[in-house]
Amino acid sequence: MRYLVISDVHGNWEALQAVLRHARRKRYGRVLFLGDAVGYGASPNLVVDWLRSLGQKVVAIRGNHDRVCSGLDTAETFNRYAREASEWTHRRLSPRNLAYLRDLPEGPAEVERGLVICHGSLLDEDEYLFAVHDAQASLLSTQASVILFGHTHVPSLFELRPGDGHDILQARLLAGRRTVLDLEPDNRYLINPGSVGQARDRDPRAAYAIYDHDRRRLYHYRVEYPVEAARRRIHQAGLPPVLGDRLLFGA
Ligand SMILES: [Fe+2]
16 A cells, blocks of 8 residues: 655645645555644645545544543643644634544554554654654664654654664655655564644754655655745734744744
8 A cells, every 4th residue: 555644734725735735646655643643834724624524535643632622631831832722722722623633543563464643752752753762762662663753843754674683763854856765575664654734943944754665665755835835824814923924934
């Protein structure tokens, strides 16, 4: 099965539209959504409407912003801007979309044999997987050979290579407009496609992936979108202006 892998849209409809347009001819069977549909951006309802419209075509899990913006949790761990945005989002979400977000399962979720998705890590949906030793703890907790995760908004990959007596774990960033990777049959991977709607790796373009689990091939893309329009809508919505400004820099 080939999957469209989407994470951390954060209410950015302009970015999501550009990604869907870019992926239109890429022949994927299902969508994997790794969490954080909303929070920060000005179009939470459009993004959740799209997720709902996919029906059985999507395997979706919640992110920490979905949990807070839907009212399942407080925003006490959020910074001031994220908290303001979560309150704004909670007020704007339609009843159906609020219910959808509340019902999203917490990851990890097994999509098919050997393929698992989660938001932060396999151990904690709020954990940021930046460091190799944290990635190792997640990889040791499962037999799955490919784990797709989000939350950091940094396109990246951890590869565990079984060695003679000791395993080798390597990390790499996925940068550039298009990256194609063939995953080794005996190695195990944690892969972050990056964020559709709020890049944080100094590249403002939207990030997403196509993953072919039968061929173990990953295609990673960066897509330009009308960042200025997304920024303007955040300003006009009365959200903290910094949430729009940071989109310009991917920061
Ligand atoms: Fe996020």
